[in-house]
Amino acid sequence: MNVRSVATLVCGAVLAVATTALAHHSFPAQYDVNKPIKLTGKVTKVEWTNPHIFIYADVKNEQSGEVVNWAFEMGGPNALIRRGWTRNSLKADDLVTFEGSLARDGSRLVNARTIVMTETGKRMFAGSSGGDELPAQQ
Amino acid sequence: MLPALRTLVAAAACAIASGAAEAQWWLDVPTGGIPRTASGEVDHAAPAPRAPDGRPDLSGVWEPVKTYSRDLAEDLVAPREIPYQPWAKALAADRADGSESREDPPAQCLPQGVPRLAGAPAPWKIVQTPALTVVIYEAFTLWRQIFTDGRTLAAEVNPTWLGYSSGRWDGDTLVVETRGFNGKSWLDQVGNPSTEQLRVVERYRRPDFGHLEIEVTIDDPGAYTAPWTVRQRANLLVDTDLLEFACNENNRDVQHLPGGD
Numbered sequence: 001m002n003v004r005s006v007a008t009l010v011c012g013a014v015l016a017v018a019t020t021a022l023a024h025h026s027f028p029a030q031y032d033v034n035k036p037i038k039l040t041g042k043v044t045k046v047e048w049t050n051p052h053i054f055i056y057a058d059v060k061n062e063q064s065g066e067v068v069n070w071a072f073e074m075g076g077p078n079a080l081i082r083r084g085w086t087r088n089s090l091k092a093d094d095l096v097t098f099e100g101s102l103a104r105d106g107s108r109l110v111n112a113r114t115i116v117m118t119e120t121g122k123r124m125f126a127g128s129s130g131g132d133e134l135p136a137q138q
Numbered sequence: 139m140l141p142a143l144r145t146l147v148a149a150a151a152c153a154i155a156s157g158a159a160e161a162q163w164w165l166d167v168p169t170g171g172i173p174r175t176a177s178g179e180v181d182h183a184a185p186a187p188r189a190p191d192g193r194p195d196l197s198g199v200w201e202p203v204k205t206y207s208r209d210l211a212e213d214l215v216a217p218r219e220i221p222y223q224p225w226a227k228a229l230a231a232d233r234a235d236g237s238e239s240r241e242d243p244p245a246q247c248l249p250q251g252v253p254r255l256a257g258a259p260a261p262w263k264i265v266q267t268p269a270l271t272v273v274i275y276e277a278f279t280l281w282r283q284i285f286t287d288g289r290t291l292a293a294e295v296n297p298t299w300l301g302y303s304s305g306r307w308d309g310d311t312l313v314v315e316t317r318g319f320n321g322k323s324w325l326d327q328v329g330n331p332s333t334e335q336l337r338v339v340e341r342y343r344r345p346d347f348g349h350l351e352i353e354v355t356i357d358d359p360g361a362y363t364a365p366w367t368v369r370q371r372a373n374l375l376v377d378t379d380l381l382e383f384a385c386n387e388n389n390r391d392v393q394h395l396p397g398g399d
Contacts, residue, residue: 024278025245025391026327029236049388051247073391078260078276078381081165105394 024051027128031111035102039070039110040118043094048087051076053127055090055112057098072098072112075127083125095119100128169199169376173347180376182348189266194310194344197266199379200372206257207250210326215353215367226331226361233329240397242324247385249280249299251323252316252338253354257370263380271305271312276380284314291317297334299323312342325356333360348374 027033041057053074060067074080077087090096095118103109112126173184189195206212211220222230232238244250250258258277265272269287274280284303291302297320305314321334336358343351350372357365 024247024385024389025395026236026239026242029239029396030391030394047388050383051385051387051389052391054388054390071390076383078383081381103394104396107394109394 027111030103030105031101032104033101036099037102037110038097038099040095040097041070043090043092043096044069045092046087046090048077053077053080055096055098055115057096068108070098070108070110072100072110072115072126074112074115079127083127085124085127089124090115098126100126164379165381167377167379169378172376180348180374182346182374184347186344186346189268191268193266193268193307193312195266196264196271196312196342196344196350199261199263199375200350201261201375202257202259203371203373204257205259206326206368206370207254207259208257208327210254210257210328210330210354210356211366211368213369215369217364217366220330220366221362221364223361223363229331230329233324236396238329238397240392240395242327242329243299243322244278244385245395246392247278247389249278249323251319251325251332252282252300252303253340253352253370254323254326255280255282255300256352256372257326260383261375261378261380274380276383278385279383282316284312286312297321301336301338308341310343314338314340314342316340321360331361332356333358335360350374 039057039059041059043055043057045056047054047056053076055072055074057070057072058067059070075083080089097116097118098110098112099114100110100112103111111128113128114123115126116123171187173181175181187195204212214220233242239245249255255275255277256262258275260276262273262275262277265274269285271284271286273282273284275282280300282300282303284305286305286307289304291304295302295318297318299320299322301316302318303314303316305312307313316338317336319332319334319336321332321336323332324330325332336356339355339357341353345351352370352372353367354370355365355367356362
């Protein structure tokens with residue numbers, strides 16, 4: 001069994017037990033559940049759109065000082081509305097910490113599971129199609 | 139019910155109790171005619187409602203208990219394994235590791251077929267009348283018409299994603315037969331294929347107020363050597379409703395998914 005098959009099985013097991021949101025595509029094919037990532041940045045754009053919401057944020061590398069714009073995919077508007085979100089929950093210039101899984105294709109893209117607002121400490125689930133909770137690390 | 143949904147519903151109930159909210163969003167409107175226990179909880183074990191014609195009334199907003207759209211055979215009834223034809227087995231094996239995910243129609247916002255649509259993690263609504271039952275699916279805002287007026291489907295029809303459905307009652311079970319599929323659907327995200335020869339038979343039963351049981355038989359001699367049957371269950375959602383879901387508004391995922399090269 002190759003590495004990809006193992007990852008698919010692991011992700012499949014996670015998906016089977018997690019509370020899933022609207023998933024119109026394969027989560028494990030797009031994101032690597034074994035590459036958890038936590039990034040803090042300033043929101044630059046909110047796309048409150050189907051099939052998934054995308055938040056873009058400038059993330060500063062503390063060592064180099066370089067600022068890079070990342071994309072964070074979340075559930076669809078309906079999944080988020082049912083978790084208490086509104087389209088105004090996140091706005092440009094909000095400082096936010098995202099936790100989720102890194103895209104497999106090397107792009108600066110994360111499937112966000114949770115979002116913490118820096119100012120208020122409020123923690124919100126992102127309606128990830130991989131489930132609300134980060135899986136146990138392998 | 140999802141915890142967040144429960145919170146919303148509770149908030150709506152409080153607002154109504156206090157007389158604060160007259161105008162409401164459809165998401166928060168209390169459902170009428172719901173049996174409640176002494177403590178006010180929905181009595182899901184109460185008898186299933188009956189339509190004026192005496193049939194069980196399947197109407198309501200339903201949510202699948204598992205994501206059957208990921209693996210249709212999650213609750214395989216019979217036979218013990220999916221009876222693939224060799225080419226179908228090879229194709230399903232090719233797709234199973236996710237390497238062809240870009241080709242899965244819903245990844246491109248194309249319809250999830252039948253019965254996958256009912257296993258998508260989104261609610262759907264049955265509206266039952268004597269001669270016609272309509273099912274509205276939140277996933278991609280799709281609908282099916284199930285005619286129970288005695289009509290039968292011609293052999294030659296224009297093939298479609300969701301086919302043509304007609305139903306009849308077998309006691310308290312609504313038996314729905316659907317044909318006329320386009321053969322493009324993956325039956326699930328795992329990648330079980332279908333062909334234009336697909337015939338789906340769904341048997342809907344409402345054993346009590348809060349639960350729906352569906353036995354689904356996949357009869358596709360183009361891809362399988364014998365029919366195979368799976369079971370699906372759905373729970374009633376009350377005090378809420380469907381929302382629009384126009385999938386192809388901003389589909390950025392397809393470029394990040396493997397396959398199609």
